[in-house]
Amino acid sequence: MRGNKTHIHIENSRSSVEVFKANKKHVEDLFARNADLADKLDITIGSSNYDEIERWSKEDFKEYYGYMTTADILVGYSFPTADIETYAPNLRWIHFISSGVEHISPFNWVPSGMTLINNRGVHLPKSGESFATFLGMLNSAIPRLLTAQRNHKWDRVFTTIIAGKTLVILGVGHQGGEMARKAKEMGLQVIGIDPYCKEHPCCDVVVTTDKMQEVFADADFLAIAAPLTKETKGIIGKEQLGWLPAKAGVMNVSRGPLLDEIALHEKLCAGELSGAILDVFETEPLQEDSLLWRTPNLIITPHVSSDDLVNYIPLTLDLTIENYRNELVGKPLKNIVDTSREF
Amino acid sequence: MxxxxxxxxxxxxxxxxxxxxxxxxxxxxxxxxxxxxxxxxxxxxxxxxxxxxxxxxxxxxxxxxxxxxxxxxxxxxxxxxxxxxxxxxxxxxxxxxxxxxxxxxxxxxxxxxxxxxxxxxxxxxHGPKTCEYAMMALLMLANNMPRLGTAQHRNFWDGHFVSVIKGSRVAIIGAGKQGSAVALAAKRLGLFTIGIDIDVTPRADFDEIYEPGKLHEVLSDSDYVAVTLPMTQETERSIGKMEFAAMKQGAGFFNISRGKIVDTLALIESLSSGHISGAILDVFDAEPLPKDSPLWSTPNLIITPHMGCDxxxxxxxxxxxxxxxxxxxxxxxxxxxxxxxxxxxx
Structure with missing residues (x-):
């Protein structure tokens, strides 16, 4: 608390891209949207030089620890986890401005009673549009056509409309669910694969992971949308890609390590898949000498499919406020991270 | 027989x-x-x-x-x-x-x-296929795919973010059957649609429709520009230097009707100078596009070989x-x- 106000501290990283940085204007706009909270909340913005704690300067730590002596709620991505109970005695919950929180696992540093919130859902308006883009591009053979363009080749391939084709989505969480919703709007048949979710309003069927081979056989498109955990790391390898028919197109929009990039490269070179779009990679940024830049029928987008330049921080802060209001009336918070599952 | x-x-x-x-x-x-x-x-x-x-x-x-x-x-x-x-x-x-x-x-x-x-x-x-292609083209332009394609050719991680297309404005030059399919796609994506046509009778999926005399004014206020005109003596090269100059800085452009309607060199210039942010062409002056055409390596341009609407x-x-x-x-x-x-x- 600061005075009699609840203290929300936002910790930015100056090395981060604009889209992820909160500024004064964001906070002003937030209060304009929530005029009733003006005398209840004190929102501060701090900033470290880098995300990586090892690269924080003395001043970074000093400023951060200063804010945290009174902070009730922390909004950020990266911070020192050691002794958090001591340096932030009032801290009740931490709102991560990312969907994935694997960068701060394992979670044995989390004091009991402290809640972790992630940002799943905030990406949806933007990622929904990106997913529709990628589905359309895979269906219209755009990966193949960009390869042809690079080779100055007029490769007149004709395609048919997407309605009626089959999309398999690995992981039917927030992101996968939005993918399913978009696909349904476009008239696709949607099959989800998920170990926890048994059914989904936008999936024709959701199957468990052991049915993967069966559902891959009829897929026109595979979308990888599962979180990165111990279980999902490397889940799509050479064998699994081999279960897909040659007409299939693949996209990965969640985390690079779920997919064996080399196996995908080989399948595309051999013409055993029709095309692929990758937004995420094992290593980001993708190194300049990566062979993926020249993989035929592969389109590379630099991890930009989900983050909305204009709306990302406003939507994030709206979620913080929604949870603050939930807390006030004793409702459960949204987007609580299950630390045992790591998402 | x-x-x-x-x-x-x-x-x-x-x-x-x-x-x-x-x-x-x-x-x-x-x-x-x-x-x-x-x-x-x-x-x-x-x-x-x-x-x-x-x-x-x-x-x-x-x-x-x-x-x-x-x-x-x-x-x-x-x-x-x-x-x-x-x-x-x-x-x-x-x-x-x-x-x-x-x-x-x-x-x-x-x-x-x-x-x-x-x-x-x-x-x-061509209706349903055109609508789908137009939806994809609009979304690709919104997501800077032409720019990302150019970056990929250069092994360059061009990480930058964009916002959603919903709420943007598209000018559709030619409000016939093809233009209407584009308008339908745009409405599905939540855009505001402005048609340019010699016939300004209101029609489905166009929020506004103006005669060709208003073209420059409409272009200056549009985030996206689609060319959907028939090829005639009047329309040949009707999208040239002046029209690209009239477009908003950063606009996205696509042509799915006929190549000769657009002045290719003016398009290349507009893309190279960064005035418009990206373009997608499905049609060309000469098809197949000759191997030595400068379009193949024009930055921020995606070429599809006249397959979009069929x-x-x-x-x-x-x-x-x-x-x-x-x-x-x-x-x-x-x-x-x-x-x-x-x-x-x-």
Whole structure:
């Protein structure tokens, strides 16, 4: 608390891209949207030089620890986890401005009673549009056509409309669910694969992971949308890609390590898949000498499919406020991270 | 071949027709199933030449014989390109020609059309595929795909973020069938749609529609620009330097109608200077695009080889649907759908 106000501290990283940085204007706009909270909340913005704690300067730590002596709620991505109970005695919950929180696992540093919130859902308006883009591009053979363009080749391939084709989505969480919703709007048949979710309003069927081979056989498109955990790391390898028919197109929009990039490269070179779009990679940024830049029928987008330049921080802060209001009336918070599952 | 009491329909196709444009017996049988009421009224025969007439080196003697032999009995011709001269002599019964293209500038000027023969085109056959392609093109421009494609060619991780397309504005130049398919796509994505057309009658999916005199004003206030005009003397090179200059800084551009409507060099200049942010072209001055065309390596441009609006599985089905929808009107000697205005040329 600061005075009699609840203290929300936002910790930015100056090395981060604009889209992820909160500024004064964001906070002003937030209060304009929530005029009733003006005398209840004190929102501060701090900033470290880098995300990586090892690269924080003395001043970074000093400023951060200063804010945290009174902070009730922390909004950020990266911070020192050691002794958090001591340096932030009032801290009740931490709102991560990312969907994935694997960068701060394992979670044995989390004091009991402290809640972790992630940002799943905030990406949806933007990622929904990106997913529709990628589905359309895979269906219209755009990966193949960009390869042809690079080779100055007029490769007149004709395609048919997407309605009626089959999309398999690995992981039917927030992101996968939005993918399913978009696909349904476009008239696709949607099959989800998920170990926890048994059914989904936008999936024709959701199957468990052991049915993967069966559902891959009829897929026109595979979308990888599962979180990165111990279980999902490397889940799509050479064998699994081999279960897909040659007409299939693949996209990965969640985390690079779920997919064996080399196996995908080989399948595309051999013409055993029709095309692929990758937004995420094992290593980001993708190194300049990566062979993926020249993989035929592969389109590379630099991890930009989900983050909305204009709306990302406003939507994030709206979620913080929604949870603050939930807390006030004793409702459960949204987007609580299950630390045992790591998402 | 000829039937005395039925309407004789000659389908002109070629051995080298691409699958998307090929008339197969299956596809003909399928339309007869879809229109059982017409099944007994028509006699459809297919004339299959060795190559399409417009292809070089062109027809051989046998192809000309096949055509002459087929056309002499035809009441109706369905085709794309064929010898235009002396049709009134070679085709004494011909009353209707259906062209399986939406743009028919390859047949201009239309002075060869014999008196009493109605010409129809294929506008509308492309609808669903055009709508899907337009939706993709708009989304690709919104997501800076042309820029990312250029970056990929340079092994460059060009990480930058964009916002959603919902709420943006698109100018659609030409509000006919193709323009309307683009407008429908844009409305589905939540855009505000502004049409430019010589006919400013309000129509579905256009929030506003203005005459060509307002073009520059509309361009200056649009995030996206789509070219969906027919190719005529008036529209040739009508999108040039001045028009690109009038566009908003950072606008996205796509052309899915005809290459010659756009001044290619002006487009290249606008892209290279960064004035417009990206473009997608499906049509070109010369097709196939020559190997040495500067377009292949123009930055922030994506090239698709004139495949955007033609649905491989459904194009011929939809073509035959247009013909069969028109048959009752043809029999009743009533005006048909898609009649070409011989003076306007489309």
């Amino acid at each position: 000829k039937s005395q009491d039925k309407i004789n329909i000659m389908v002109l196709t070629a051995e080298d027709s691409l699958k998307v444009f090929r008339f197969t017996q299956d596809r003909i049988d399928a339309v007869l199933e879809r229109f059982p009421e017409h099944k007994d009224k028509v006699n459809i025969y297919t004339v299959r030449t060795s190559t399409s007439f417009e292809n070089t080196p062109g027809w051989n003697t046998n192809d000309y014989e096949l055509f002459k032999d087929g056309i002499k009995d035809a009441d109706v011709l369905i085709g794309y390109m064929f010898p235009l001269e002396d049709l009134s002599q070679t085709a004494p019964h011909l009353k209707w020609i259906h062209i399986i293209g939406a743009g028919i500038e390859h047949l201009h000027p239309l002075t060869w059309v014999p008196n009493g023969v109605t010409l129809t085109n294929n506008r509308g056959a 649905d491989e599985e459904n194009y011929i089905h939809r073509t035959l649907d247009i013909v069969f929808d028109n048959l009752s009107k043809f029999i009743a000697k009533a005006p048909m759908q898609n009649e070409v205005d011989k003076h306007k040329g489309y």
